[in-house]
Amino acid sequence: MPSFNTFLNVLIHPILDASIYFSFDQRGYLRHQKSYFNPNDLEKDLSDLNIMITGANNGLGYETARQLAHMKANLFLVCRNPEKSEQAYQEIKKIQPNTTLIIADMSDLESIRNITIDQKIDCLVQNAGLMPETYQVSKQGYEICLATHILGPLTLIDHLKHKNLFSPKPRIIFVSSGGGYTKKLDIHQIFEPTQINYDGMQAYAYTKRAQMVLSEMINQKNPEKIESFVCHPGWADTSGVRTAMPKFFEKTKENLRNLQSGADTIVYLASQTKENQSTQGVWFDRKIRSYYLLPFTKESSEDREKFWQKLSEILDLSHLHYPI
Numbered sequence: 001m002p003s004f005n006t007f008l009n010v011l012i013h014p015i016l017d018a019s020i021y022f023s024f025d026q027r028g029y030l031r032h033q034k035s036y037f038n039p040n041d042l043e044k045d046l047s048d049l050n051i052m053i054t055g056a057n058n059g060l061g062y063e064t065a066r067q068l069a070h071m072k073a074n075l076f077l078v079c080r081n082p083e084k085s086e087q088a089y090q091e092i093k094k095i096q097p098n099t100t101l102i103i104a105d106m107s108d109l110e111s112i113r114n115i116t117i118d119q120k121i122d123c124l125v126q127n128a129g130l131m132p133e134t135y136q137v138s139k140q141g142y143e144i145c146l147a148t149h150i151l152g153p154l155t156l157i158d159h160l161k162h163k164n165l166f167s168p169k170p171r172i173i174f175v176s177s178g179g180g181y182t183k184k185l186d187i188h189q190i191f192e193p194t195q196i197n198y199d200g201m202q203a204y205a206y207t208k209r210a211q212m213v214l215s216e217m218i219n220q221k222n223p224e225k226i227e228s229f230v231c232h233p234g235w236a237d238t239s240g241v242r243t244a245m246p247k248f249f250e251k252t253k254e255n256l257r258n259l260q261s262g263a264d265t266i267v268y269l270a271s272q273t274k275e276n277q278s279t280q281g282v283w284f285d286r287k288i289r290s291y292y293l294l295p296f297t298k299e300s301s302e303d304r305e306k307f308w309q310k311l312s313e314i315l316d317l318s319h320l321h322y323p324i
C-alpha cells in the first residue's frame with residue numbers, strides 16, 4: 001500500500017503543479033511545504049556569512065533581508081533611492097546592527113562599478129527587478145529590463161570579482177520569475193526590444209528567461225569559482241505586482257503568497273552552505289525544478305553562445321579572471 005507521501009509525490013503534486021495556478025499561489029506553497037520542507041532548514045546562525053541583496057528596500061528583497069537578519073547574517077543592502085531605502089535600512093538594522101546600506105542603481109553600470117565595501121561577499125542575491133509600463137532606457141541607453149535583470153547583475157559579479165570582494169566560491173542567487181518559463185531565449189527580443197508597441201510584460205519575461213540561462217552558463221563556464229542558483233518566488237503580493245499587474249492582482253489577490261512565503265526559497269538558498277546542492281534547474285519552494293515547462297521554450301547551444309557573445313560585446317568582461 002503506497003504511503004500518503006508517495007501518493008502526493010506521484011499523483012497530486014505533478015497534477016497541481018502542472019496547473020501553475022495551484023502551484024505558484026499560497027495554496028501551492030502550503031502543499032509543497034508539507035512534502036519538501038525540513039522544519040530545521042532555516043534554523044541557522046549565519047553570523048559568519050556576508051550576504052548582499054539588491055533591491056532590498058521593498059517587497060521580496062526587503063523580506064529576504066528581514067529573515068536573514070533574524071538569522072544574524074551580515075547584510076549589505078543595495079538600493080537605488082536614498083530616501084526610500086532609509087526606513088528599510090533602519091528596520092533591518094534594529095534586527096541586525098551589522099547591516100550596511102549601499103546606494104546603487106542596478107540598471108546603471110557606472111553606479112555598480114562605484115560600489116565599495118570592506119568585507120568579502122559570500123552570497124549575492126540578485127533580486128532587484130521591475131516590469132515597466134512604458135519603454136525606458138538605463139543611463140547607458142539599454143532597455144530597462146535588459147539593464148536591470150541582466151547587464152547590471154553581470155556587472156556586479158564582474159565588479160566584486162575584479163575588486164577581490166568575493167570570498168572563495170561565492171553563491172549567487174538570481175531571483176527570476178515563473179514568467180520566464182513562457183519564453184524561449186531570444187537574442188533579438190532581449191537586446192533590441194521594439195520601442196513601437198513596446199510591451200513591458202514581454203520584455204520582463206524575456207529577460208527573466210535570460211536570467212535562467214545566464215545562471216546556468218556561469219556554472220558551466222567556471223564550476224570551480226562560483227556557484228550560481230536561479231529561483232522563482234511564485235506569485236506574491238508585493239507593491240511591484242500591485243502596480244505593474246493590477247488586473248492580475250485583482251483576480252488572484254485572495255490566494256497570492258505573502259511576503260514570507262514569496263521570499264522563502266530565496267532565504268532558503270541564501271542560508272544554505274551545503275556542498276553539491278544542485279544548480280541545474282530553477283529552484284521553487286526549496287526544490288529544484290526544470291528549466292522548461294513548455295517544450296518549445298528550450299534554447300539551442302548556439303543561441304546560448306550567441307547570447308554570451310552579445311553580452312561580451314556590451315560589457316567589458318576582461319576583468320573576470322575566469323572565462324565565464
Ligand SMILES: NC(=O)c1ccc[n+]([C@@H]2O[C@H](COP(=O)([O-])OP(=O)(O)OC[C@H]3O[C@@H](n4cnc5c(N)ncnc54)[C@H](OP(=O)(O)O)[C@@H]3O)[C@@H](O)[C@H]2O)c1
Nearest residue numbers: 055058059060080105106107127128129177235236238240
Ligand atoms: N512578487 C512576485 O510575485 C514576483 C514573481 C516573480 C518574480 N518576482 C521577482 O522578484 C523580485 C522582487 O520583486 P517584488 O515583487 O518584490 O517587486 P517590488 O516590490 O517592486 O520590489 C522590487 C525591488 O527592486 C528594486 N529595484 C528595481 N529596480 C532597481 C534598480 N535599478 N536598482 C536597484 N533596485 C531596484 C526596487 O526599488 P525601488 O523601491 O527603488 O523601486 C524594489 O526595492 C524581482 O526580481 C521580480 O522580478 C516577483
